Amino acid sequence: MAEFTTETDALGLTQQPHSVNTLKEIINLLLLQGNFGKPGAGVCPVRGHSNVQGDRTMGVWEKPQEPMLAALNREFSIESPREHGLDSVDTVDAFEKNNVDVFISMGGNFALACSDTDLLKAAMQRVGLTVSVSAKPNRSHVRHGLTSLILPTLGRTDTDDKHPGGRQVLSVEDSMSVVRTTQGRLKPVSDHLLAEPVIIARMANATLGADHVIDWKAVSDDCDVIRDHISRVLPGFTDFNARLKTKNGFVLPNPPRDTRSFKTDIGRARFTVSPLEYLTPPAGHLILQTMRSHDQCNTTFSGLDDRYHGISNGRRVILINAEDAMEMGFSDRAAVDVISTFQGAERHADDFRLVFYPTPRGCATAYFPEANALMHRELVARESNTPGYKAMAVRFVARAE
Numbered sequence: 001m002a003e004f005t006t007e008t009d010a011l012g013l014t015q016q017p018h019s020v021n022t023l024k025e026i027i028n029l030l031l032l033q034g035n036f037g038k039p040g041a042g043v044c045p046v047r048g049h050s051n052v053q054g055d056r057t058m059g060v061w062e063k064p065q066e067p068m069l070a071a072l073n074r075e076f077s078i079e080s081p082r083e084h085g086l087d088s089v090d091t092v093d094a095f096e097k098n099n100v101d102v103f104i105s106m107g108g109n110f111a112l113a114c115s116d117t118d119l120l121k122a123a124m125q126r127v128g129l130t131v132s133v134s135a136k137p138n139r140s141h142v143r144h145g146l147t148s149l150i151l152p153t154l155g156r157t158d159t160d161d162k163h164p165g166g167r168q169v170l171s172v173e174d175s176m177s178v179v180r181t182t183q184g185r186l187k188p189v190s191d192h193l194l195a196e197p198v199i200i201a202r203m204a205n206a207t208l209g210a211d212h213v214i215d216w217k218a219v220s221d222d223c224d225v226i227r228d229h230i231s232r233v234l235p236g237f238t239d240f241n242a243r244l245k246t247k248n249g250f251v252l253p254n255p256p257r258d259t260r261s262f263k264t265d266i267g268r269a270r271f272t273v274s275p276l277e278y279l280t281p282p283a284g285h286l287i288l289q290t291m292r293s294h295d296q297c298n299t300t301f302s303g304l305d306d307r308y309h310g311i312s313n314g315r316r317v318i319l320i321n322a323e324d325a326m327e328m329g330f331s332d333r334a335a336v337d338v339i340s341t342f343q344g345a346e347r348h349a350d351d352f353r354l355v356f357y358p359t360p361r362g363c364a365t366a367y368f369p370e371a372n373a374l375m376h377r378e379l380v381a382r383e384s385n386t387p388g389y390k391a392m393a394v395r396f397v398a399r400a401e
Contacts, residue, residue, distance in 0.1 A: 014386050014388040017380070026043075036257070036260055042256065042257060044176070062395055064088050066112060069274060071232075075232050087385055095313045102127070102128060103145065105131070105133065106196060107134060109139055110140050116373075128279060130149070136155075139299075151224070154184070158184040164399045165222045169181050169244075201220035215356060224241050246372060288366060290366055291367060299369045311355065316367075317355050318354045319359055320360050325354055333355065335351070335353060335399040336398055337350045338395075341395070343376070347373060347376055367393075368389065
């Protein structure tokens, strides 16, 4: 079966306990219609960022597959570890159990982006060393370990020209599996900022030593060197540098699209059967989902107005169907505290406003990450372990005005 993952506008498909079965049913429907290998048809994971797709293509996953690990070993004359790593949910659990000595974050805001944020922020402060490679300040910089380093880095829109080979060209992969160049054009805020690959290569050189089998200086000096390594490790990237620098870049291979073939034992797609399943909240509760506002990227927002939903000057709001609110005894703009319930455990997030909105009955919506404190980390998609941000059972308690 072709892999199908979604980001941004379709997160409602993935962030609930039965998400994998939901995606299987979508695939079943497309198979019934013959929508693979047909121009303009098939499965398209619409992702909100230009390189989310590219990260996974490069193997950024806590459970890398054996063919990739073997290819890495051949290319670099190393022995890759086979033990799987931790995803974000399991990392929070490892923090709580004091099983993490060093935590390095690249470009993220882990303290706010993950579930169970109140417990997470407390647990992060017990880690021996936290390192943030960041282009902008964020909340994780003040919720840190016993020792903390903040390593400022160039942003993608900054020029990166302090290299022996001159200004660097980067690559991105979009939702259509098109790989093309990107290059920053803004003057960096400081001459001392380094690009992420340079920072990581220097970390490796300092840790493993200058006589290590991998030439970390060459990697940090020129992104072409990195892409040459990639061309010999990852399928579909032969002659990476030459193909990348053509006018329109290149498209990665896609067997269902290209040959109507699938990576199964029979070379064809298989239909699946899943039980009908849907979310049923306890009495007096609604199902809460989180969303992003207009002018928001992940945990970063540039203002308090949301033109998408008509909200102004505030983010601690709950969009709720008027009939649901009135049945619960609340009026429009009522001030409430929110309590989530999962397997007998409660999570609290205080000081929200209920806003009447034409959401479906039984459902409500809040902004990410303000509502993340309500997310119990064990509420996840069963097979993928994706946090269930669209599946929280919540109730409201009136606040004194």
